Amino acid sequence: MERDDIIEYSLDAHHSEEQGKKIRRKIWLVTAILTLITAFEVGVGMTVHQDSSMWWIVKLLFIGLTLLKAGYIVLVFMHLGDERKVLKYCILVPYFIFVIYLIFIALTEANAVHTAWETYGG
Amino acid sequence: MAGHATTHVDATTAWGGKTSPFNVSYGKLMMWFFLVSDALTFGGLLVAYGYTRHTTQSAWPIGEETFDSLPFLGHGYPLMYVALMTFILIVSSVTMVLAVEAGHRMDKKGVMKWMIATIIGGFFFLGSQAWEWSHFIHGSHFGSVEILSGEHTGSRAIVKGHFGDLESFTVVQAGKHHKVGDVIKETPDELFHHFRTAVMNGQVKDGKITLHDGSVATWKKHNDEHMELIIKTDGTGHSLAKVTKIHGKDAEVKYWESVNSGKKGAIIYGADLQSNEYGPSQYGQFFFFITGFHGFHVFSGVVINILIFLGVSSGKYHKRGHYEMVEKTGLYWHFVDLVWVFVFTFFYLV
Numbered sequence: 001m002e003r004d005d006i007i008e009y010s011l012d013a014h015h016s017e018e019q020g021k022k023i024r025r026k027i028w029l030v031t032a033i034l035t036l037i038t039a040f041e042v043g044v045g046m047t048v049h050q051d052s053s054m055w056w057i058v059k060l061l062f063i064g065l066t067l068l069k070a071g072y073i074v075l076v077f078m079h080l081g082d083e084r085k086v087l088k089y090c091i092l093v094p095y096f097i098f099v100i101y102l103i104f105i106a107l108t109e110a111n112a113v114h115t116a117w118e119t120y121g122g
Numbered sequence: 123m124a125g126h127a128t129t130h131v132d133a134t135t136a137w138g139g140k141t142s143p144f145n146v147s148y149g150k151l152m153m154w155f156f157l158v159s160d161a162l163t164f165g166g167l168l169v170a171y172g173y174t175r176h177t178t179q180s181a182w183p184i185g186e187e188t189f190d191s192l193p194f195l196g197h198g199y200p201l202m203y204v205a206l207m208t209f210i211l212i213v214s215s216v217t218m219v220l221a222v223e224a225g226h227r228m229d230k231k232g233v234m235k236w237m238i239a240t241i242i243g244g245f246f247f248l249g250s251q252a253w254e255w256s257h258f259i260h261g262s263h264f265g266s267v268e269i270l271s272g273e274h275t276g277s278r279a280i281v282k283g284h285f286g287d288l289e290s291f292t293v294v295q296a297g298k299h300h301k302v303g304d305v306i307k308e309t310p311d312e313l314f315h316h317f318r319t320a321v322m323n324g325q326v327k328d329g330k331i332t333l334h335d336g337s338v339a340t341w342k343k344h345n346d347e348h349m350e351l352i353i354k355t356d357g358t359g360h361s362l363a364k365v366t367k368i369h370g371k372d373a374e375v376k377y378w379e380s381v382n383s384g385k386k387g388a389i390i391y392g393a394d395l396q397s398n399e400y401g402p403s404q405y406g407q408f409f410f411f412i413t414g415f416h417g418f419h420v421f422s423g424v425v426i427n428i429l430i431f432l433g434v435s436s437g438k439y440h441k442r443g444h445y446e447m448v449e450k451t452g453l454y455w456h457f458v459d460l461v462w463v464f465v466f467t468f469f470y471l472v
Contacts, residue, residue, distance in 0.1 A: 013226060013444075014226050014227070014228065014444075015226050015227065016227070017227060020223055020224075020226070020227050023223050024220065024223060027216060027219055027220060027223065028216075030216075031212070031213070031216045034212050035209060035212065038205060038208050038209060038212070038466075039205070041467075041471060042201050042202070042205040045185070045186055045200070045201050045470075045471050046186060046200050046201060049184075049186075050184050051365060059472050062467055062471045062472050063467065063472070066463055066464060066466075066467040069463050070460055070463055070464070073215065073456055073459060073460045073463065074456075074460065076219075077215055077216075077218075077219045077456045077459075078452075078453055078456045078457070078460075083144070083145070083146065084143075084144055084145045084146075086143055086144060087144040087145070087146060087151075087154070090144070091154055091157075091158055094158060094162075095161070095165070098162070099162070099165045099169075102165065102166070102169050103169055103172070106169045106170075106172060106173040107172055107173065107176055109173070110172070110173045110174075110175075110176030110177045111176055113176075113177045114176055114177050114178075114179070117177070117179055118179070121179075
């Protein structure tokens with residue numbers, strides 16, 4: 001028997017040739033952005049060294065650019081930007097809560113352990 | 123764009139049953155849930171890496187110093203190779219999203235074309251990673267050196283410069299295959315292979331090398347050039363290191379003294395799970411685990427892509443009237459790219 005209680009969504013998300021053209025233009029634009037960011041990162045990584053006093057700025061810059069790249073991949077390539085808000089938040093909010101907390105707690109603890117070893121350890 | 127909300131979902135009745143509040147199919151939702159959990163796994167691994175790096179007392183290796191080689195061209199190209207790998211993966215992500223786009227136009231030929239490109243990109247990435255691992259495991263011709271005399275006694279230094287080619291071994295004490303006076307001439311690489319093995323086993327002492335057949339020989343080699351020993355000690359704060367450099371004759375004396383000491387482990391070449399020439403042992407362990415786990419994901423992705431490609435070419439999805447399977451495998455493939463973006467930053471850049 002044909003079931004009528006299952007509604008398949010997003011299966012017939014078809015688009016026309018014309019819409020496709022617009023979508024492809026966006027894809028190539030994002031490609032260019034991702035490539036430029038990576039090239040820029042490598043360039044900076046080669047010129048600014050870790051013993052430089054500017055390093056902490058570069059480090060923050062790298063992390064910021066990484067999040068930017070991740071944003072483009074998730075929202076455009078994985079189309080999460082086009083999904084309903086409720087799905088978007090179900091997927092993203094766990095990270096904003098747990099991963100940021102995990103990073104904070106692990107690095108704080110690590111620095112404390114480091115200091116303890118430096119002070120008392122052999 | 124793709125994955126448009128095509129069915130209207132009314133906010134007041136969305137959660138009342140018989141409808142998907144998320145407005146996506148079951149399969150796509152489950153793929154997203156899998157990716158959420160997989161991303162937490164990688165998040166946990168990278169956080170563990172950060173934890174270890176911050177607790178470690180000795181100086182952590184620096185990406186652009188550790189990874190500065192290109193195939194056929196040798197050293198002196200910091201980060202170029204990983205940048206290339208990153209680019210390959212980004213491009214294969216782009217071809218994947220183009221395959222999905224073609225699927226939305228029911229363009230079977232387009233889907234096939236772009237999926238083949240994606241699969242080729244995946245193979246290229248895997249091959250690059252194999253080269254990278256091999257290079258990481260074998261290490262440099264100098265290895266890292268434990269300094270055995272002077273004010274830096276006990277410190278370990280990484281060595282930069284050009285290792286002079288080995289020319290020949292001259293046997294001074296007979297073994298199973300060689301008699302006294304034999305001159306063993308092979309290519310510099312083959313001779314170096316014997317030399318490296320002997321050094322690792324503590325069988326090089328006072329200018330004499332014990333070969334694997336038991337014969338003892340002296341060696342003849344070209345001079346090393348531009349040798350530099352770099353000693354890093356943990357600075358205050360965390361990952362920043364205090365760097366001491368020894369150049370020229372001094373460096374050569376210290377280096378060859380350790381080689382000729384016959385002390386096992388005085389020279390470490392490349393990396394394994396116990397130790398590595400680049401820095402603390404945990405560095406090598408995390409390198410193998412995290413890039414290995416990611417590489418395994420890429421491998422799985424290539425296999426899944428091939429299976430889906432076969433489905434596309436047989437016309438299975440065309441008959442269904444939609445190419446959602448391509449979209450789902452696409453989600454996984456982009457995720458693999460996404461993870462690499464983070465690995466690239468935290469392993470190679472910072």
